[in-house]
Amino acid sequence: MKNLFNYLSLVLFFTCSIMVNAQIPTNEKQFLIDLHKSTGGEKWQNKWNLQADPSSWYGVEIADGHVTGLKLYRNNLKGKIPMGVSKLSHLKTLNLAFNILEGNLPNDFFQLEELTSLRLEMNKLTGALPKDYSQMKHLEELSMFNNLFQGTIPEGIGEMSNLKTLNLSSNYLEGSLPKSIEKLGKLEQLELFGNKLAGSIEVDLGRLVNLRELILSYNQFEGDLPSSMASLTNLEFVQLQGNDFRSLNSLLRMPSSKLAVFDSDDEFLNLKFGTTEASRTRIVDTKFEDTKRN
Structure with a gap:
């Protein structure tokens, strides 16, 4: 009986060990190892012990046997993101x-169907934005x-029907604002400061009824602002300065009860919307502070 008890205990021990070490699928663990290798993991601020279980690795969140969160904000990752994130x-x-x-985004980066938040700001990523976002139906936040x-902002950007935040400021994007943006009915923040975007805005901004922040400053937009923008009742923060708009008269009737900041040329x-010099520092603040350390 004693031998049987010892045998069962041993079996239970090995079974538990296997369950712990098999907490996530092999292919998920392999991508994490690849990311660690390609971004200088040995020099990360918060390092991983690759001999330990992935559940103990900094920034890795696991639920129901799968990686559900990867949060390596300000962790000294240096290098390229490897293929295989899908x-x-x-x-x-x-x-x-x-x-x-640095480098281009991997081709499979926008195939993560369950993703709700993607934050890549303040890096040195290059290349063009992907064209196909059809699998990103759950994405609510895209910050880059x-x-x-x-290159241009692709028309496919309008396929992310649940998007609430789109921040592509301070890149080298050019061309016109894609009309498909007007399909983002849940959008609350649209920030495109400091690019090379140009031409007339053909987007029906009035369809973005939930918009709270609109930052188009320091581009090369021209022509008249869409008159429908005056119907946006939830706007709190607007920055339009540094463009070549012909006229902003369509904003004269814009409701101002919620406006905290309005900057234009x-x-x-x-004066009508109460802009002060203090408000002009907001652009700098939003570029560098992290208010939601996801």
Whole structure:
């Protein structure tokens, strides 16, 4: 009986060990190891012990046997993001902001169907933005400001029907504002400061009924602002300065009860909506502070 008890105890011990070490699928663990290797994991601020279980690795969140969160904000990741991120098919939050990541985004980056938050701001990522966002139906936050992205904002951006925050400020994006943006009916923040975007705005901004922040400053937009913008009742923060708009007269009837900041090149409107010099520092603040450390 004693031998049987010892045998069962041994079996239970090995079974528990296997269960712990098999907490996530092999392919998910392999991507994490690949990311560690390609971004200088030995020099990360918060290092991983690759011999330990992934559940103990800094920034890795696991639920129901899958990686659901990868939060390596300001962790001294330096290098390229490897292919294979789509193996993390249950990922909901991905935060690699404030690192030294470079190179193009992997082709499978926007195949994460469960993702709700993607933050890549303050890196050195290059290349064009992907064109296909059709699998990103759950994404609510896309923040990629202060990188080196070039090319146009693709029409496919309008496929992310649940998007609430779109921040592509301080890149090298050019071309016109894609009309598909007007399909983002849940959008609350649209921030495109400091790019090379140009031409007339053909987007029906009035369809973005939930918009609270609109930052288009320091681009090369021209023509008249869409008159429908005056119907937006939830706007709190507007910055339009540094463009070549012909007229902002369509904003004269814009409701101002919620406006905290309004900046433009039209001093009459700035006075009308109560702009102060203190408010002009807000652009700098939003570029560098992290208010939601996901």
